[in-house]
Amino acid sequence: MTTNGTTDPVEDIIVCRDVHKWYGNFHALRGVSTTVQKGEVVVIIGPSGSGKSTFIRTINRLEQHQRGDIIVDGIELTNDVRNIDAIRRDVGMVFQSFNLFPHLTVLRNITLAPTKVRHMPSHEAEGVAMELLERVGIPEQADKYPAQLSGGQQQRVAIARALAMQPNIMLFDEPTSALDPEMIKEVLEVMRELAESQMTILAVSHELGFAREVADRIVMFDEGQIVEDLPPDEFFNNPRHERVKHFLSQIL
Amino acid sequence: MSTVTEPVTTQLPPPRSEIGLVGWLRANLFSTWYNSALTVVVGALAAWALWYGLRWLFIDADFTVVSTLGGLLIIGQYNTDQACAGQNCFWRPQAALLLVTLLLGMSWGVAGEGLTRRIAIIVATVVALFAFLPYSLERMGWDVRLLLLANVPSLLLGWALARYTRLGTWRWVAILSVAAFLLTLVLLRGLPGVPGLQPVSVLYWGGLMLNLLLAVAGIVVSFPIGIALALGRRSRLPVVKLLCVVFIEVFRGVPLITLLFMSQVLVPLAFPENFPLNALLRAAIIITLFSAAYMAENIRGGLQALHPGQAEAARALGLPGWQTTLLISLPQAIRNVIPAIVGQFIALFKDTSLVYIIGMLDIVELSRKFATTYVENNMLPYLDDVQEVFIFLALVFWIFCFGMSHISGRIERHLGVGER
Numbered sequence: 001m002t003t004n005g006t007t008d009p010v011e012d013i014i015v016c017r018d019v020h021k022w023y024g025n026f027h028a029l030r031g032v033s034t035t036v037q038k039g040e041v042v043v044i045i046g047p048s049g050s051g052k053s054t055f056i057r058t059i060n061r062l063e064q065h066q067r068g069d070i071i072v073d074g075i076e077l078t079n080d081v082r083n084i085d086a087i088r089r090d091v092g093m094v095f096q097s098f099n100l101f102p103h104l105t106v107l108r109n110i111t112l113a114p115t116k117v118r119h120m121p122s123h124e125a126e127g128v129a130m131e132l133l134e135r136v137g138i139p140e141q142a143d144k145y146p147a148q149l150s151g152g153q154q155q156r157v158a159i160a161r162a163l164a165m166q167p168n169i170m171l172f173d174e175p176t177s178a179l180d181p182e183m184i185k186e187v188l189e190v191m192r193e194l195a196e197s198q199m200t201i202l203a204v205s206h207e208l209g210f211a212r213e214v215a216d217r218i219v220m221f222d223e224g225q226i227v228e229d230l231p232p233d234e235f236f237n238n239p240r241h242e243r244v245k246h247f248l249s250q251i252l
Numbered sequence: 253m254s255t256v257t258e259p260v261t262t263q264l265p266p267p268r269s270e271i272g273l274v275g276w277l278r279a280n281l282f283s284t285w286y287n288s289a290l291t292v293v294v295g296a297l298a299a300w301a302l303w304y305g306l307r308w309l310f311i312d313a314d315f316t317v318v319s320t321l322g323g324l325l326i327i328g329q330y331n332t333d334q335a336c337a338g339q340n341c342f343w344r345p346q347a348a349l350l351l352v353t354l355l356l357g358m359s360w361g362v363a364g365e366g367l368t369r370r371i372a373i374i375v376a377t378v379v380a381l382f383a384f385l386p387y388s389l390e391r392m393g394w395d396v397r398l399l400l401l402a403n404v405p406s407l408l409l410g411w412a413l414a415r416y417t418r419l420g421t422w423r424w425v426a427i428l429s430v431a432a433f434l435l436t437l438v439l440l441r442g443l444p445g446v447p448g449l450q451p452v453s454v455l456y457w458g459g460l461m462l463n464l465l466l467a468v469a470g471i472v473v474s475f476p477i478g479i480a481l482a483l484g485r486r487s488r489l490p491v492v493k494l495l496c497v498v499f500i501e502v503f504r505g506v507p508l509i510t511l512l513f514m515s516q517v518l519v520p521l522a523f524p525e526n527f528p529l530n531a532l533l534r535a536a537i538i539i540t541l542f543s544a545a546y547m548a549e550n551i552r553g554g555l556q557a558l559h560p561g562q563a564e565a566a567r568a569l570g571l572p573g574w575q576t577t578l579l580i581s582l583p584q585a586i587r588n589v590i591p592a593i594v595g596q597f598i599a600l601f602k603d604t605s606l607v608y609i610i611g612m613l614d615i616v617e618l619s620r621k622f623a624t625t626y627v628e629n630n631m632l633p634y635l636d637d638v639q640e641v642f643i644f645l646a647l648v649f650w651i652f653c654f655g656m657s658h659i660s661g662r663i664e665r666h667l668g669v670g671e672r
Contacts, residue, residue: 009596046393060568062564062568068615070570085570085572088568088569089570089572092568092569093565093568095561095564095565097559097561097564099561099564099565100565101562101565101566101580101584102581102584103584103587103667112569112571112579113569113570113571115577116571117569117571117575158565162568164570165569165570
C-alpha cells in the first residue's frame with residue numbers, strides 16, 4: 001500500500017474515519033475518527049453506555065461498523081472474511097470477563113490458537129506459552145484449569161493467550177473491572193510491562209492512576225463520540241471540555 | 253458500645269442433639285408431630301410392601317419360565333428351523349458377541365485401570381457363566397457352550413492386542429468398533445452362496461440381540477445427526493435453518509409408534525425404487541431420526557447456555573468459525589448436557605421394544621407372545637404364572653439403563669475437573 005498523505009501504514013497502525021454503529025435504532029457510535037500510531041498506548045474512558053467498548057470491539061470486528069472506514073495494520077475492515085481473520089490474528093484482545101476456555105488447561109488455552117491458526121508445531125507452541133506464562137508470572141499454573149485460578153491469575157493467562165499469537169496491537173476491554181481490588185495491581189503490572197515493550201495498546205479502563213502513568217493519550221467517549229483526546233497531563237490538569245471535568249469529578 | 257467480642261480460641265463441638273443418628277432422625281424424620289406421623293405411616297407401608305414383595309420373590313416366584321425361554325430371549329427365533337434351515341446358526345450371534353468382548357478387552361487395555369476394566373471383566377464373566385445354564389433350546393451342543401466360554405480368552409486377547417501392539421489407542425478402538433458392527437450385521441444377515449453363512453431374514457432377528465442392535469446403531473448414528481441438526485438450527489443460512497427446524501419439529505411432534513407405522517410407507521419413498529430396504533432397516537432409520545431430533549434440542553440447549561464471550565474470545569484469536577464451533581462451543585455444550593443426552597440414549601434403548609409394531613419380536617414382545625401361547629395351549633393355567641418373565645425383563649432393562657446412567661455419571665465427574 002502506498003502512502004496517501006493521511007494514512008501512513010507503517011506509523012498509523014489504526015485509522016478510523018467517521019465510524020458509525022447502530023444497534024437497531026440506537027446510535028451507539030456517532031462518527032468516531034481517530035488514529036493510533038505504532039507503539040502508542042491509548043486509554044479510553046467514559047461513562048457507561050458511551051460506546052467505548054463498542055468502539056474497541058469494532059477494531060477486530062467483534063462488532064460490525066455500518067459507516068466509515070477502519071484500517072488496521074494497512075488492512076481495511078470489510079466483510080471479506082479473509083481480511084477479518086488476518087486482522088484478528090494481528091490484534092490480541094483481553095476481555096472484562098477473561099473468557100478463558102474452561103474445558104482446556106491453562107497451557108492449552110494459550111497454545112490453541114498458535115497451533116490451529118498459525119500451524120505452529122505443538123512443542124514449539126508450548127515453549128512459547130511457557131515463556132509467556134513466565135512473563136506474566138504464573139508458570140507454575142500451566143497444567144491447571146482456569147476455574148482453579150484466581151481472577152487476577154485468569155486475566156494474566158488471558159493476556160498470555162492473546163500474546164501467543166504475536167499480535168501487533170493489544171485491545172483491553174475493561175480488563176480489571178471484574179477483579180477484586182488486591183488483584184487489580186497484578187494485572188496492571190503486566191499491562192505496564194507490555195506498554196514499556198513498545199506494544200500498541202488500546203485499553204478501555206477506569207484505572208486513572210494507570211492511565212496517568214502509562215498512557216500516551218487519554219481519549220474520553222461520551223454519547224458515542226470522542227469528546228476529548230489529550231496526553232494525560234493535560235487531560236487531568238487542563239481538560240478543555242466541561243463534560244470531562246464533570247466525569248473526572250464523579251470518579252476521582 | 254463495641255460489638256467486637258473476645259476471640260474464641262478453642263473450637264467447640266456442635267450440640268449433641270445435632271449430630272449422629274439421633275440428631276439426623278430428629279432433624280429429618282421426627283421434627284414435628286405431623287412429620288412423625290408421616291414417618292410412621294410411610295414406614296409401615298414400606299415394611300408391608302417389602303414383606304409381601306420379598307416373600308413373593310423368594311418363596312412363591314418360579315423363574316423356570318425364564319430358563320425355558322432361555323436362548324429365545326437373547327436371540328429370538330434366529331436359530332429356529334424356519335430362520336436357519338438345516339444348520340446350527342447359533343454360532344453367528346455368538347461370534348458377534350466374541351467381537352464385543354474383544355473390543356471390551358481392547359478398551360480395558362487402552363484405559364488401564366478403573367471403570368472400563370470393571371465393565372469389561374463383569375461382562376465377559378457373566379457371558380461365560382451362561383455356558384453353565386441349563387438351556388432348553390434345541391440344538392444346543394458343547395460347541396455353543398465352548399463359544400460362550402471363549403469370551404474370556406477373547407477379552408484377554410483384546411487386552412493383549414491393546415497392550416502389546418500398535419492398536420492400543422482409542423482411535424483404533426473406535427475404527428475397529430465400527431468395523432465390528434458392520435461385520436456383525438454381515439454375520440447375522442449371512443452371505444448367499446457362502447457355506448455356513450446362509451442368509452437369515454431379518455424378520456427372524458429378535459430378542460435382546462434386536463434391542464441392542466437397534467440401540468447401538470441408533471445411539472451411534474443419532475448423536476452426530478443431532479449435533480448437525482442443532483448447529484443447522486442455529487445457522488445464519490435461512491434455508492439450512494428452515495430445513496432443520498422442520499425436520500426437528502416433525503419428528504418431535506409425531507409419536508414414535510405412528511412414525512414406525514408410517515415407516516412402511518414413508519422411508520421407501522426416500523430411496524430409489526427396488527432398493528433393498530428391509531423392515532428392520534426402516535425401523536432403525538426411524539428410531540435413529542426420532543432420537544436425533546431430541547438429541548438436537550438437547551445439544552442446542554447446551555449451546556444456548558454458553559457465555560457468548562467464549563465464541564468471541566475464540567474468534568478474537570483468529571480461529572475460523574468452524575474451529576470455534578468444533579473446539580470451543582461443542583465440547584462445552586455437550587459436556588453441559590451429558591445428563592440430557594444420556595437420558596435420550598436410555599429412552600432410545602427402551603423405545604426399541606416398540607418395533608413389535610412392525611411385527612418384530614424383540615425381547616419384550618417375544619416374552620409376551622410366548623407367555624400367552626403357553627396359557628392358550630393350556631400348558632399353564634393363568635398368565636399370572638408367567639409374570640416372572642416380566643420381572644426378569646424389567647431387571648434386564650434396568651441393568652442396561654442403570655449401567656448407562658452410571659457411566660455417564662463417571663464421565664461427568666471426569667470432565668468436571670475444570671468446572672466453572
